[in-house]
Amino acid sequence: MGPVSLIALFIAAVLFSAGGILVGKILVKGSRNPQKGQAYECGIPTTTSPWHQFNVGYYLFALLFLIFDVELVFLYPWAVVVKQLGMVAFFEILVFIFILFMGFLYAHKKGALTWS
């Protein structure tokens, strides 16, 4: 099958999830009380909203990931043709990876890879 199969699979996923949730909604008679709508914090009453600052470390790793993921995407077309192009393609990618690896070492030296 062609690209239509992706639409079919999409519909299948939506049907499956919506069906499951709908059946649950029909079968269940819910009850209501003010305690029920609170966020779960192991029993104690909820204090302060969680929607504020969080550790910047996650952000650093996301940035580093972006660099290497773009490199990875760049490597895909190279990987398909490297066997036909031979050693030339290998040395060119060696230069490319070397430059990126220097950047990686710089990030390492600066301590971006150490969790604090």
Next chain:
Amino acid sequence: MFSLAHITQIIHDWLYSSFDPTLALIIECAIVILVAIGIFAVLGLVLVLMERKVAAHIQIRLGPNRVGPGGMFQTVADTLKLIMKEGLTPDLADKFLFNLAPFLVMIVAMLLLAPIAFAKGVQIWDINIGVLYISAVSSLSVIGILMAGWASNNKYSLLGAMRSGAQIVSYELSAGFSILTIVVLTGSLRLSDIIASQENGWWIFKGHIPVIIAFILFIIAATAETNRAPFDLAEAESELTAGFHTEYSGMRFALFFLAEYINIFIVCAIGATLFLGGWMPLHIGGWEGFNHLMDYIPSSFWFIGKTFFLIFLIMWFRWTFPRLRVDQLLNLEWKYLLPISLINLLLVTVIAIMGWYF
């Protein structure tokens, strides 16, 4: 010979000969929808039971053994229970995103079924950029997890989602590099080409030590990407009370749970396809008689056997290794696995160009 590929071909031909093309296409879509939902339901039931049985076996317990023979229908009973539970939404949650997240996770898991070759000729869509498609779509699942964690308005959920995001994003790199080694060796992104290239032996045997290293890297990355122990600190039950799906209950929770197990299956199926030959029987170049004998075992058995072997391996890890801390987890990826996989990729490239593989 009577095989699955034969059956799908007969259905295809019959549909196109007896209806006009548009109607035939719609009927085929309907069949795909039914089969995909069927695969999801069956896999969910089997994998959850398998997880509990493997865990029980390793801990010298019996595991579920009350419902049905040997506890076979335990998961069915659990699903029924989950359907009967009320689906709560916290008052302060972002209602729209909170309800959207399980759908997104399910859609990603479902879309990943498209390029997987279940048996010889049984593939929903043989995409010519199959491997790229898999790595592109599988990276979308992190959005669903972040969405769920953020929208719940719960501290544990947000922490779990952030951890999970950092972890999935990091380990995607080494998974990508180890997939690339096979692409370099075969020179094609199409999954059927990759399987066909393993006709005289699987890559893990043909490619010497670098491919074995790539396989090990892939298994580690797969374990981390599916949030399994020892990398399960995103949903560490004992510290985060389940992480990003703390606030979910009833069927919405069941959807997250199911998507997680489906993701394990898909990752293992991809690993089996790339490194262990997918549905290709165990062939050894030159041994005609042996190869012929192996062909008698149906290709779907080979695929399911290899995939479930890898799934068993990942379940085994859970009861063997202790959980890592966040800093250890990120150290392992960025300081060890990433450089190793980069150098390994270059090594494999040299092997591929010089033709030093079997």
